[in-house]
Amino acid sequence: xxxxxxxxxxxxxxxxxxxxxxxxxxxxxxxxxxxxxxxxxxxxxxxxxxxxxxxxxxxxxxxxxxxxxxxxxxxxxxxxxxxxxxxxxxxxxxxxxxxxxxxxxxxxxxxxxxxxxxxxxxxxxxxxxxxxxxxxxxxxxxxxxxxxxxxxxxxxxxxxxxxxxxxxxxxxxxxxxxxxxxxxxxxxxxxxxxxxxxxxxxxxxxxxxxxxxxxxxxxxxxxxxxxxxxxxxxxxxxxxxxxxxxxxxxxxxxxxxxxxxxxxxxxxxxxxxxxxxxxxxxxxxxxxxxxxxxxxxxxxxxxxxxxxxxxxxxxxxxxxxxxxxxxxxxxxxxxxxxxxxxxxxxxxxxxxxxxxxxxxxxxxxxxxxxxxxxxxxxxxxxxxxxxxxxxxxxxxxxxxxxxxxxxxxxxxxxxxxxxxxxxxxxxxxxxxxxxxxxxxxxxxxxxxxxxxxxxxxxxxxxxxxxxxxxxxxxxxxxxxxxxxxx
Numbered sequence: 001x002x003x004x005x006x007x008x009x010x011x012x013x014x015x016x017x018x019x020x021x022x023x024x025x026x027x028x029x030x031x032x033x034x035x036x037x038x039x040x041x042x043x044x045x046x047x048x049x050x051x052x053x054x055x056x057x058x059x060x061x062x063x064x065x066x067x068x069x070x071x072x073x074x075x076x077x078x079x080x081x082x083x084x085x086x087x088x089x090x091x092x093x094x095x096x097x098x099x100x101x102x103x104x105x106x107x108x109x110x111x112x113x114x115x116x117x118x119x120x121x122x123x124x125x126x127x128x129x130x131x132x133x134x135x136x137x138x139x140x141x142x143x144x145x146x147x148x149x150x151x152x153x154x155x156x157x158x159x160x161x162x163x164x165x166x167x168x169x170x171x172x173x174x175x176x177x178x179x180x181x182x183x184x185x186x187x188x189x190x191x192x193x194x195x196x197x198x199x200x201x202x203x204x205x206x207x208x209x210x211x212x213x214x215x216x217x218x219x220x221x222x223x224x225x226x227x228x229x230x231x232x233x234x235x236x237x238x239x240x241x242x243x244x245x246x247x248x249x250x251x252x253x254x255x256x257x258x259x260x261x262x263x264x265x266x267x268x269x270x271x272x273x274x275x276x277x278x279x280x281x282x283x284x285x286x287x288x289x290x291x292x293x294x295x296x297x298x299x300x301x302x303x304x305x306x307x308x309x310x311x312x313x314x315x316x317x318x319x320x321x322x323x324x325x326x327x328x329x330x331x332x333x334x335x336x337x338x339x340x341x342x343x344x345x346x347x348x349x350x351x352x353x354x355x356x357x358x359x360x361x362x363x364x365x366x367x368x369x370x371x372x373x374x375x376x377x378x379x380x381x382x383x384x385x386x387x388x389x390x391x392x393x394x395x396x397x398x399x400x401x402x403x404x405x406x407x408x409x410x411x412x413x414x415x416x417x418x419x420x421x422x423x424x425x426x427x428x429x430x431x432x433x434x435x436x437x438x439x440x441x442x443x444x445x446x447x448x449x450x451x452x453x454x455x456x457x458x459x460x461x462x463x464x465x466x467x468x469x470x471x472x473x474x475x476x477x478x479x480x481x482x483x484x485x486x
């Protein structure tokens with residue numbers, strides 16, 4: 001090889017450690033030292049399959065089905081494969097590109113042209129060629145390495161995005177199941193209330209026919225009965241719609257959902273412990289946002305490298321012969337090599353525009369990362385407040401229901417003994433019915449507050465759930481799949 005070309009290669013390799021653009025450093029985050037509400041009974045459950053604390057095997061099975069069949073998870077997995085391919089394509093530019101070609105044919109030149117054919121030259125003639133062609137762009141300024149860095153970060157961001165989908169899916173299935181069991185309880189309350197009021201209406205109808213009660217009292221009893229009856233189809237509609245929504249989460253067509261324990265028998269999960277700073281490593285959406293920031297940071301170096309020369313080497317080695325039998329002999333050998341240098345001289349601000357764009361995108365990614373972290377802090381704090389205050393509300397509503405049951409019994413006794421009108425009984429029963437429905441709804445809100453808390457906390461449970469999807473991979477596994485050179 002020519003000594004000058006060899007010298008260029010050696011110098012290029014020595015300079016290859018130079019990369020333009022800023023190296024990534026994680027931005028400082030002003031995280032709160034503690035949460036607004038501290039739970040003394042919190043437990044280290046953030047890295048466990050927390051939904052199993054509900055102690056409902058049916059819910060566990062539904063979550064397993066969703067992790068394997070949910071369409072959003074499959075779309076997210078396919079998106080990871082897309083970025084895996086892009087990473088492999090980008091990284092390949094770091095290495096020499098080699099191609100092979102071969103041709104064979106027969107042709108005839110005109111003998112009546114302006115240039116006469118040399119005597120003794122065959123016409124028509126055969127021609128055979130075989131060659132290897134190689135090219136290599138020497139990455140002096142780190143353009144290709146920064147591009148690879150950005151592609152790798154985008155790949156890892158897509159993987160964290162897939163895990164964020166898994167996190168949301170588990171929380172959504174759990175919340176939907178709790179809401180379904182809550183609606184089932186509301187339906188039981190409405191049907192039982194309707195049954196009792198229906199029996200009361202029959203009794204009052206017989207009394208009215210016997211002249212014991214007035215038509216006004218009969219109408220009041222019938223009104224209460226019809227109110228309970230009207231509640232039933234509304235709840236049944238909500239149940240059907242909730243089942244259809246859950247079916248989509250499970251990757252199925254709309255249909256019935258199996259039930260396990262009632263909402264009264266479900267076990268409340270423990271409050272997970274964790275510091276605000278832990279969220280930076282636990283939450284997939286934060287890690288995804290950081291990888292997006294890393295990619296945007298690397299693109300600044302790619303843009304700045306456009307100011308500098310691009311150096312590439314090309315070479316060809318092969319054989320060319322008119323006879324196929326002589327193709328791979330010494331006299332048929334052909335070769336060439338060359339170096340190419342291109343340098344922008346005048347671009348009318350195009351490169352400066354690209355650098356400015358890259359820097360602006362990096363600033364957007366930085367602020368987005370900071371916003372994602374702040375949102376995570378807020379969601380955890382909101383969930384801690386939610387579960388604490390909802391628990392207090394539920395306890396108060398339980399006392400209210402007990403008091404209204406006593407009030408309803410007393411009002412009926414007073415009416416039967418002639419001390420009050422039936423209006424007092426109707427008021428007591430109406431208040432009790434509303435309070436029972438509200439208590440059931442608050443039960444669901446409390447369970448959902450715990451679901452939201454585990455979702456907001458993130459944690460190792462996401463990885464455990466992720467393994468059940470059959471698409472879980474580590475960052476090392478992902479990048480190794482796209483590496484074709486050691």
